[in-house]
Amino acid sequence: IVNHAELDHAGAFKEVLRIAPNAEIICSDRGRDSLKGHFDFDRELTIVKTGDELNIGKRNLVFIEARMLHWPDNMMTYIKEDHILFSNDPFGQHLATSQRFVDELDEKFVMDHAARYYAQIVMPYSQLVLKKLEEVKSLNVPIDMICPAHGLIWRKNPEKILSAYERWAKGEAEDRAVIYFDTMWGSTDLMAREIAKGLTDSGVPVTVYNTRTSEWSLMARDLLLSKIVLVGSATLNMTMMPSVAGILAFFKSLRPPPKIASAFGSFGWGGGAVRDIISTLKEMKFNVIEPGLQFKWVPREDQLRECYEFGKQIAQKI
Ligand SMILES: Cc1cc2nc3c(=O)[nH]c(=O)nc-3n(C[C@H](O)[C@H](O)[C@H](O)COP(=O)(O)O)c2cc1C
Known part of the structure; x- marks a missing residue:
């Protein structure tokens, strides 16, 4: 048989x-x-x-x-x-x-x-x-x-x-969040950590993945199990970094149920990563919180506080 x-x-x-x-x-x-x-x-x-x-x-x-x-x-x-x-x-x-x-x-x-x-x-x-x-x-x-x-x-x-x-x-997920990001010089990483703190301080457990070094099966599992999905990337050549584009292409093909979602990242001049991530999240029919959060070059202390607040605000959406 x-x-x-x-x-x-x-x-x-x-x-x-x-x-x-x-x-x-x-x-x-x-x-x-x-x-x-x-x-x-x-x-x-x-x-x-x-x-x-x-x-x-x-x-x-x-x-x-x-x-x-x-x-x-x-x-x-x-x-x-x-x-x-x-x-x-x-x-x-x-x-x-x-x-x-x-x-x-x-x-x-x-x-x-x-x-x-x-x-x-x-x-x-x-x-x-x-x-x-x-x-x-x-x-x-x-x-x-x-x-x-x-x-x-x-x-x-x-x-x-x-x-x-x-x-x-049925798409029943847990009251938790997942953050996926990639970075070249660490600014988007700093943002991811502050956003994660804002979420955890609001009682929402969060898992943070660097998309370049993390295992895809774990990243996919947390896509399935989390109500909140945040995606961050530095801008590289007017768009998101390749590892973020790769995991998003995979996630899109998995046709996940709707999630609360947004994007963040650091850029140097014209940006593009956050815009393109938001557009992909919308194509996935996620409930996207716009315009996301982006800062030019290295985020300063007040900007990191904004990241923290961003995490707190998103936690309220559950
Ligand atoms: C190879 C390369 C290409 C870049 N391309 C762009 C770009 O097209 N547009 C832009 O706004 N910034 C661009 N940047 C600047 C980065 O987005 C900026 O340095 C940002 O702060 C990096 O964030 P990170 O520290 O999270 O890597 C580029 C940087 C590098 C190294």
């Missing part, structure tokens, strides 16, 4: 065909395209769709197509007798551990990785997640265990990850 043809799942497909020359190959309709597109083989495929059942002896399998979660071919397989859902990509984590089950590790740690996974892989398809969750609920079948194709197995309380997916797909 090929639930998904991506190479991190089905990379051994040809080897399996060699070992099992008489095996029936089962995939979704869209799986035909991705399997044929990745592997050169001349074997019949059995195409299944949502609701189709297969008896394998003592057990009966039910297939549930999960198109665009996260490729067109994605499919889940449910074992009726054991109430196990092989969910494929959804509910996974990019985690390689010697433990096999979530309950053998700190659940918060696994949930954090599940959030990173959701943010980077699943977030663009949040509307489909909500539909799929409804569809699975309407099947009215018990789910005792969820075995994703990545990371650990949800053996106890699988409803925890189901409800987390529902929250994330």
Whole structure:
């Protein structure tokens, strides 16, 4: 059963065909395209769709197509007798551990990785997640265990990850802020720190990332989980710095739910970074607080106080 043809799942497909020359190959309709597109083989495929059942002896399998979660071919397989859902990509984590089950590790740690996974892989398809969750609920079948194709197995309380997916797909974020910035000479960094102080002094926890040195999965996770998103950049060649442009392009492609957002940064003469960040945040349909905050060259003490106040004002928007 090929639930998904991506190479991190089905990379051994040809080897399996060699070992099992008489095996029936089962995939979704869209799986035909991705399997044929990745592997050169001349074997019949059995195409299944949502609701189709297969008896394998003592057990009966039910297939549930999960198109665009996260490729067109994605499919889940449910074992009726054991109430196990092989969910494929959804509910996974990019985690390689010697433990096999979530309950053998700190659940918060696994949930954090599940959030990173959701943010980077699943977030663009949040509307489909909500539909799929409804569809699975309407099947009215018990789910005792969820075995994703990545990371650990949800053996106890699988409803925890189901409800987390529902929250994330609905765009429910936490009362916290995230600041992303890049700088050449440190002025935008100074601004970021003062804005962060203003937020924390108002009771809003904040995470600050330098976009040039931070891990993208963490930055994406906090985009998912934060109500406030602030982006800062020094002006370089009349626009934002490349690392900020890069992360914003990635974030835009993730189609996050609306956030309270604004921009800040230092410039030398004509500026441009704050203007272009604001315009990108608007394209992302964020609730943008304009005109953002920018200072020429190195911010002075009174300007840093303005940054602090800016942080405090934005904290009130939650
Ligand atoms: C290579 C380079 C290109 C720059 N291009 C611009 C520009 O096009 N427009 C502008 O207003 N400032 C420009 N600046 C000036 C910076 O924006 C200014 O030095 C700013 O204070 C840097 O902020 P930072 O300390 O956060 O890096 C440029 C600076 C450098 C080093």
